[in-house]
Amino acid sequence: MHSASSATAAATERQGLARRRFVNLLLGTGLLASAASFLYPILRYLVPPKLPDLGSDAVLAAKVSEMKPNTAKTFRFGSRPGLLVETAPGEYHAMSATCTHLGCTVQYRSDLHEIWCACHNGMYDLNGRNVSGPPPRPLEVFDVQVRGEDIFVRRRQEA
């Protein structure tokens, strides 16, 4: 302060302005920081929590008795649908029922022996390979295990 009192009036004013700028900067930074601290929890809150996928990696898809050759059944695999197909020779195929194109649920066409998505006419074969139409990727294929009367479907372990 004593140096300011000895300075000229213009210098005092300049210093006053600098001090004002400094105080404004301090205030502004404080306000910005607190605004950020108010907004941050809200933004984090908007992100939905990751819930554990319902069910484990293996689900009971169907009973042997309810399946017939050349038919299919949609079952719950976690929170998404899966498709279990019994071919005419009596083999089981299981795969994700979510079309890789835009996420519709696919169905088994017993007349074509193929898997069909009604939304945009996508076609998959029984191994889930995309054979025609818009789907960009094959369907995820699951392993099938028959234990007695129960047909279990499990996600393929990555090697």
Next chain:
Amino acid sequence: MASMASSVRSWLDERFHLEDLKALAQKKTVPLHRYSYWYFLGGMTLFLFGVQVITGVLLLLYYRPGADEAFESVQLIMTQVQFGWLIRSIHSWSANLLVFMAFAHLFSVLFLKSYRKPRELTWVSGVFLLFLMLGFGFSGYLLPWNTLSYFATKVGTEIPAQIPIVGRPILLFLRGGEEITGSTLTRMFGLHIAILPAIATFLIVLHLGMIQWFGMSVPPGIEADWGATPNRRREIRFFPNFVLRELMAWYVALGLLGALAALFPWTLGVKADLFAPAPAGIKPEWYFLFMFQTLKLIPAKILGLDGEVLGIIAFGLVGAIALLLPFLDRGNSSSSRRWVAGMACLFLGYMVAMTVYGWVAK
């Protein structure tokens, strides 16, 4: 950058005449005297209402109404959603402070006699808003669907049912049936997030519009003093002086809310069990406590009449008097002024005493 901002402003000004608005804002003033602090309470109530709207909308992202899902969804908010506990605790704390502020605002306006001509309807809309806030508190209380909220709603809906003739239809309307069930929850949810907010928005706009229209009231004593010696009149500009002070208060309030929510997060309780007995020592929220305690103390029969009904009628009467106060107190004499202040003091004392009594009573 600056030229772009000014060209946008002139574009808008050309169409909406913003300069008029600016002139209006610059003309608005707030009287400055020793009671000026009380002018902040209304704004504070408004701010807390804003906090309720924002946190309420956020809670809607995860809350699910329904007897099977409500408790679980609140549990999800409290345990799984990031900062969900904070949002819900702020909603609960802010609700309580909002009711407190609304009461404080009402009594300050009452003691400063701001309800007198020409501001009668501003007062009436304000009292309606207070009732509405109590309705928000009551309807929101059931939403977590825990034991406390279940019994509070049970008792709370039973009270109007005591009124002769119209009581039962009111109970059925509030509960959506004979008992508190999922249907009650749906009703309270709809009330809490749609109907009450719609009415509140309308009333707040009306309330603020009238305050803008009439300007700030000056208490009679100060007004007389200023009339006698005009050079004592002091005013500050609403914009930016008063607004900045109010913003500062809001900022502090927000910090306080955050601290309260972090240090004393709201509990979730136990999921409502419709067949479990009421837990011992069950009490309503503090702002209903004075009525609750009164109804507990009233004898079953007074002069052959049902004590409960008399109590409810008495509170209804107090509500009606509060609503119509500007029309009941039309005298401008100092004796009528003292009379109203005395009655208000008496009732305020009664409220505080009964609340404390209800708080400590087993």
